[in-house]
Amino acid sequence: MTSVSLQDAPATDCLKSRTVLITGATGGLGSALALEAGRLGATVILAGRDIPRLEALYDQLESAGAAQPAIYPINHQSATPHDYQNMANTLRAELGQLHGLVHCAADPGLPTPLREYPAETWATVMSVNFTSAFLLTRALLPLMDETTSASIVYVSDPRNTAFWGAYGVSKSALNSMADIVADEIEGMVDDQGHPRVCVNTIYPGPMRTRLRARSFAGELPSESPLPVVRTSAFIHVLARTDPALHGEHLTLPVD
Numbered sequence: 047m048t049s050v051s052l053q054d055a056p057a058t059d060c061l062k063s064r065t066v067l068i069t070g071a072t073g074g075l076g077s078a079l080a081l082e083a084g085r086l087g088a089t090v091i092l093a094g095r096d097i098p099r100l101e102a103l104y105d106q107l108e109s110a111g112a113a114q115p116a117i118y119p120i121n122h123q124s125a126t127p128h129d130y131q132n133m134a135n136t137l138r139a140e141l142g143q144l145h146g147l148v149h150c151a152a153d154p155g156l157p158t159p160l161r162e163y164p165a166e167t168w169a170t171v172m173s174v175n176f177t178s179a180f181l182l183t184r185a186l187l188p189l190m191d192e193t194t195s196a197s198i199v200y201v202s203d204p205r206n207t208a209f210w211g212a213y214g215v216s217k218s219a220l221n222s223m224a225d226i227v228a229d230e231i232e233g234m235v236d237d238q239g240h241p242r243v244c245v246n247t248i249y250p251g252p253m254r255t256r257l258r259a260r261s262f263a264g265e266l267p268s269e270s271p272l273p274v275v276r277t278s279a280f281i282h283v284l285a286r287t288d289p290a291l292h293g294e295h296l297t298l299p300v301d
């Protein structure tokens with residue numbers, strides 16, 4: 047990134063007038079990111095499956111003085127391609143624009159050897175972590191390409207060792223998809239020569255969340271930082287602080 051580090055505090059109002067959709071918004075990273083994006087001026091669309099928690103987050107954003115957020119209920123386990131297209135149509139009709147997509151939703155699956163991995167769990171994990179990202183990207187890219195500078199971020203987690211099963215495979219697939227989409231839209235540039243839509247992945251490192259607790263049952267919560275300390279990089283990428291940043295797999299330094 048030119049003169050700004052991903053760790054630097056983002057500028058106040060860096061997301062002003064930008065509309066950002068966050069999946070898994072009720073999760074640890076998703077909610078921290080939603081609140082930070084709202085604080086920095088974004089209109090945040092909260093996507094998730096737990097309506098009471100989405101409403102609580104909506105209220106938090108409103109009472110913090112953020113631009114009026116929106117709630118988009120969706121369950122990535124059962125949503126169909128048609129549901130994602132409906133989402134795109136609704137966003138176009140209601141908001142008219144979309145500048146950012148962060149796919150935080152993830153299911154950790156089971157810590158199980160591949161030869162014993164339950165097929166049903168495999169299908170759910172692949173659907174939530176990966177297929178939903180494909181269907182979201184396919185449905186939302188045309189709307190995002192209508193803005194002057196948009197940003198797609200997939201949350202990555204390199205887990206290619208024993209017992210990570212569907213979770214590890216889904217995250218590898220997400221990285222490959224990011225490379226493919228980034229390459230395909232490489233030539234779609236603005237008048238400065240920067241990608242109109244940038245696609246990147248961010249590996250945030252360990253964070254104290256429900257997913258972490260499920261995946262590392264023996265770990266003390268205090269061993270991982272709260273997600274709020276990991277949000278700066280996501281905000282910079284959403285704000286297009288470096289307009290040339292595209293097709294990168296970013297790894298945040300662990301303190």
Ligand SMILES: NC(=O)c1ccc[n+]([C@@H]2O[C@H](COP(=O)([O-])OP(=O)(O)OC[C@H]3O[C@@H](n4cnc5c(N)ncnc54)[C@H](OP(=O)(O)O)[C@@H]3O)[C@@H](O)[C@H]2O)c1
Nearest residue numbers: 070072073074075121122123151152201203252253255257
């Ligand atoms: N925590 C870490 O150490 C760590 C490290 C590397 C990468 N990551 C990545 O960070 C991202 C955020 O995870 P997190 O750590 O914040 O975990 P989290 O708190 O468990 O959040 C996961 C989110 O995914 C949502 N989700 C799961 N299944 C869903 C479904 N069927 N439909 C819709 N939403 C669903 C959950 O919804 P509910 O709120 O309804 O349960 C929750 O909001 C994930 O992509 C994860 O892979 C985390």
